[in-house]
Amino acid sequence: MTEPVPILQMRGIDKQFPGVKALDGVDFRLFPGEVHALMGENGAGKSTLIKVLTGVYDIDAGAIELEGRPVAFSGPLAAQQAGISTVYQEVNLCANLSVAENIFIGREPRRFGRLQWRVMRREAERILASLDLDLDVSASLSAYSLAVQQMVAIARAVQVDAKVLILDEPTSSLDAGEVERLFGVMRRLKEQGIAILFVSHFLDQIYEISDRMTVLRNGTLVGEYLTRDLPQVELVGKMIGRELAALESLEDRRAAAEQADAAAPLVEADGLGRPGAIEPFSLTVREGEVLGLAGLLGSGRTEVARLLFGADHAGSGTLRVGGVPVRLRTPRAAVRHKLAYCSEDRRAEGIIPELTVRENLILALQAARGWTRPIARRKQDELVERYIKALDIRPADPDRPIANLSGGNQQKVLLARWLILQPRLLILDEPTRGIDVGAKAEIQRLVVELSDGGTAVLFISAELEEVLRLSHKIAVLRDRRMVAELDNDEQLTTDALTETIASGGRS
Amino acid sequence: MTTLTGRLRIGGQTIPRKYVPVLVTAGLFVAMFAAGSVRYEAFGTGQVILNVFVDNAFLLVVAVGMTFVILTGGIDLSVGSVVALSTMLAAVLLRDGWPVVAVIGLVLVVGAVLGLGMGAIVHYFEIQPFIVTLAGMFLARGLCYTIATDSIPITDPSFTAFAQATIPLGGELWITPSVVAGLVVVVVAAYVLHYTRLGRNVYAIGGSEQSALLMGLPVARTKIAVYTISGFCSALGGLLLSFYMLSGYGLHAVGMELDAIAAVVIGGTLLTGGSGYLLGTVLGVLVLGLIQTIISFEGTLSSWWTKIFIGALLFVFILLQRLISARRTGARST
Numbered sequence: 076m077t078e079p080v081p082i083l084q085m086r087g088i089d090k091q092f093p094g095v096k097a098l099d100g101v102d103f104r105l106f107p108g109e110v111h112a113l114m115g116e117n118g119a120g121k122s123t124l125i126k127v128l129t130g131v132y133d134i135d136a137g138a139i140e141l142e143g144r145p146v147a148f149s150g151p152l153a154a155q156q157a158g159i160s161t162v163y164q165e166v167n168l169c170a171n172l173s174v175a176e177n178i179f180i181g182r183e184p185r186r187f188g189r190l191q192w193r194v195m196r197r198e199a200e201r202i203l204a205s206l207d208l209d210l211d212v213s214a215s216l217s218a219y220s221l222a223v224q225q226m227v228a229i230a231r232a233v234q235v236d237a238k239v240l241i242l243d244e245p246t247s248s249l250d251a252g253e254v255e256r257l258f259g260v261m262r263r264l265k266e267q268g269i270a271i272l273f274v275s276h277f278l279d280q281i282y283e284i285s286d287r288m289t290v291l292r293n294g295t296l297v298g299e300y301l302t303r304d305l306p307q308v309e310l311v312g313k314m315i316g317r318e319l320a321a322l323e324s325l326e327d328r329r330a331a332a333e334q335a336d337a338a339a340p341l342v343e344a345d346g347l348g349r350p351g352a353i354e355p356f357s358l359t360v361r362e363g364e365v366l367g368l369a370g371l372l373g374s375g376r377t378e379v380a381r382l383l384f385g386a387d388h389a390g391s392g393t394l395r396v397g398g399v400p401v402r403l404r405t406p407r408a409a410v411r412h413k414l415a416y417c418s419e420d421r422r423a424e425g426i427i428p429e430l431t432v433r434e435n436l437i438l439a440l441q442a443a444r445g446w447t448r449p450i451a452r453r454k455q456d457e458l459v460e461r462y463i464k465a466l467d468i469r470p471a472d473p474d475r476p477i478a479n480l481s482g483g484n485q486q487k488v489l490l491a492r493w494l495i496l497q498p499r500l501l502i503l504d505e506p507t508r509g510i511d512v513g514a515k516a517e518i519q520r521l522v523v524e525l526s527d528g529g530t531a532v533l534f535i536s537a538e539l540e541e542v543l544r545l546s547h548k549i550a551v552l553r554d555r556r557m558v559a560e561l562d563n564d565e566q567l568t569t570d571a572l573t574e575t576i577a578s579g580g581r582s
Numbered sequence: 583m584t585t586l587t588g589r590l591r592i593g594g595q596t597i598p599r600k601y602v603p604v605l606v607t608a609g610l611f612v613a614m615f616a617a618g619s620v621r622y623e624a625f626g627t628g629q630v631i632l633n634v635f636v637d638n639a640f641l642l643v644v645a646v647g648m649t650f651v652i653l654t655g656g657i658d659l660s661v662g663s664v665v666a667l668s669t670m671l672a673a674v675l676l677r678d679g680w681p682v683v684a685v686i687g688l689v690l691v692v693g694a695v696l697g698l699g700m701g702a703i704v705h706y707f708e709i710q711p712f713i714v715t716l717a718g719m720f721l722a723r724g725l726c727y728t729i730a731t732d733s734i735p736i737t738d739p740s741f742t743a744f745a746q747a748t749i750p751l752g753g754e755l756w757i758t759p760s761v762v763a764g765l766v767v768v769v770v771a772a773y774v775l776h777y778t779r780l781g782r783n784v785y786a787i788g789g790s791e792q793s794a795l796l797m798g799l800p801v802a803r804t805k806i807a808v809y810t811i812s813g814f815c816s817a818l819g820g821l822l823l824s825f826y827m828l829s830g831y832g833l834h835a836v837g838m839e840l841d842a843i844a845a846v847v848i849g850g851t852l853l854t855g856g857s858g859y860l861l862g863t864v865l866g867v868l869v870l871g872l873i874q875t876i877i878s879f880e881g882t883l884s885s886w887w888t889k890i891f892i893g894a895l896l897f898v899f900i901l902l903q904r905l906i907s908a909r910r911t912g913a914r915s916t
Contacts, residue, residue, distance in 0.1 A: 151796070152798045155798070167790075167792070167793040167796040167797065168790075168793055168797070169785070169786045169789030169790050169793050169794065169797075169856070170789060170790070171785065171788065171789035171856035171857050172782070172785055172786060172789055172856075176782060176786075180782055180783070180786055180797060180799065181779070181783075181797055181798050181799050183779060183782065185779070188778060189777045189778070190776075190777050190778065190779070190782065192777075214598075215598075215600065231797075
């Protein structure tokens with residue numbers, strides 16, 4: 076196969092931040108009509124590379140060439156005008172405007188200053204049709220799901236005659252069907268000769284869609300590979316720079332499944348439900364048991380967690396903690412019963428970005444004690460130091476604002492926040508979403524340790540493999556209904572689990 | 583962000599949910615008019631509605647400016663004071679013998695410049711519009727009293743002639759030139775909002791300012807423009823009010839900013855921005871005017887009842903908006 080000419084070429088890119096060399100002599104190239112995955116752990120330099128490319132940052136050394144001509148953009152807008160469009164994880168569109176407007180706003184077709192709505196709608200339909208999307212272009216964008224909104228963002232990006240499309244974690248909040256749709260759109264764009272730079276934490280997705288990948292580690296280039304030549308295990312090895320022993324040692328977890336059955340029930344939900352959110356379900360979590368919750372996005376996983384934690388009021392049913400019936404009116408009440416909940420939305424419902432690691436860490440403990448009994452500084456230091464060490468939170472500086480930490484480390488601080496309270500049941504809602512492989516393995520290992528120590532864990536994750544690896548039992552949700560509860564034995568595979576989700580437990 | 587979406591089924595027809603608030607206001611207006619016609623003789627005539635326009639042309643113009651600001655998610659508390667300042671400026675300059683055209687031109691420029699200044703402060707210093715326009719409100723009101731502390735009558739012959747002119751519509755119906763001016767403003771504003779980039783950018787900023795910025799829209803220019811438009815509309819409203827009152831006074835239009843906001847909200851525009859129609863604002867003004875008319879027909883009720891009704895209506899409409907948008911939030915999945 077003859078190699079075509081790259082449309083984009085970056086050579087020897089250096090980028091220095093105060094105290095950190097974010098990029099060190101990184102080369103990157105992109106060919107027309109390919110999906111190129113940019114791989115690396117958090118902090119490897121992926122975002123920096125994208126920001127350098129789109130002109131958010133200046134480069135200290137190196138050269139960027141677009142179609143053979145050297146370029147340096149003053150900002151994302153200039154990059155977009157040159158044909159490099161970016162679609163971010165968060166949809167940056169106006170949901171109150173129509174689909175057509177979101178594609179065209181700022182570049183609407185006009186005649187004598189008057190907007191030509193008809194032309195705009197027709198063009199929007201044409202562009203969407205070229206992406207195999209059939210939408211009502213005059214409906215407001217908010218009428219559509221996040222996934223469709225993301226595709227409208229892509230339509231907007233390619234409408235400007237884009238040659239290069241950067242997709243920065245577009246799939247992190249999509250469910251499987253939506254991801255498939257997005258991939259369909261990406262394949263269409265590929266056929267049209269657009270070069271796509273794709274960033275995702277989901278390895279399976281990378282392998283499904285990408286042709287080529289560039290791996291970064293600690294700001295340096297590890298290498299460029301054709302996806303079909305690089306098996307997953309090797310890729311992960313290259314990304315984290317060590318073998319996957321950590322992950323593999325967890326593989327055989329299932330043998331322990333039987334013994335947990337004997338333990339005393341800790342939390343028993345009987346017919347617990349909330350109209351409109353989740354149909355009544357019954358669930359028992361035993362001491363030292365890891366109960367996985369599997370199901371698609373929007374199937375009611377978070378709703379179950381919120382009911383158990385008292386964050387929402389149950390419309391029906393009873394809840395017993397340690398055999399005693401309780402009514403959890405507020406999360407505070409749940410905390411008094413030694414339940415803890417790490418919410419799915421780390422940024423909005425978890426961290427307080429302006430506060431330091433220390434302050435974030437002791438927040439729950441302080442709340443449980445009440446504000447009249449402040450925790451002595453020495454006690455704080457001791458606790459914070461212990462947990463920073465135990466969870467390997469990096470950088471190990473308790474007085475750094477938590478906003479400056481990577482996603483994985485923020486997640487660890489949140490975990491530590493609840494672990495200080497020594498909960499009997501820890502509810503983890505998507506604890507590993509959007510964090511790198513290394514941190515993921517550490518969090519998984521922590522779940523195992525907690526369970527061995529007698530803490531019950533309710534583990535919610537969209538990644539079935541992860542649920543299978545960690546859980547003793549798995550409850551399956553579908554369409555806001557609990558459809559099955561399965562023992563995690565040798566017969567249970569991701570395929571079987573997927574089948575249960577798809578069939579709704581009818582078999 | 584709050585948005586109105588989805589469709590509502592009424593009878594066999596489906597209507598986009600975003601039109602519901604405007605339709606509710608329209609229905610309310612019709613119902614009030616029908617009720618008035620049944621209860622009072624001489625109420626059910628076209629002239630009653632036209633009189634609402636005649637008596638509220640200035641409020642209509644001010645509310646149009648306010649609609650622009652609220653659509654971006656902002657607020658303009660200075661409008662009442664700018665109206666008063668405009669009447670004051672007009673009166674004092676006419677007394678000093680300025681030509682009418684020059685007076686009108688200067689008043690409009692002063693209003694627009696005040697709005698421009700507030701818009702620039704709101705945008706470049708990232709200060710809440712509430713505070714900036716509150717300061718503008720005190721400033722403009724105070725400026726009135728540096729001109730004069732008493733009411734200044736307007737006696738300029740061409741000004742008074744224009745103020746007293748009526749335009750017959752045939753069949754006993756008539757309006758004033760002020761009504762024409764108000765309706766022209768409404769039509770121009772509706773065109774701007776719907777058919778120009780400026781108008782669509784106003785909606786986009788109201789939807790999400792952050793997104794608008796990232797989509798490369800001229801956020802700074804648009805935000806400053808809406809406050810300038812509001813200042814201009816206030817000045818024009820002030821001129822219409824001085825036709826109506828034939829005087830300039832620092833105590834004119836006290837609290838008019840709140841009437842304007844009420845009209846916009848009753849017209850179905852979301853205070854958070856991004857959703858609403860100018861037609862709704864027109865209906866909002868009509869509803870407010872009709873309440874006053876009904877109370878004056880009733881004869882025995884104190885005019886304060888107007889405030890009570892407006893207050894009650896506002897509660898109802900805010901709750902209505904909340905219900906419509908809450909249904910969406912409630913349906914959101916994780």
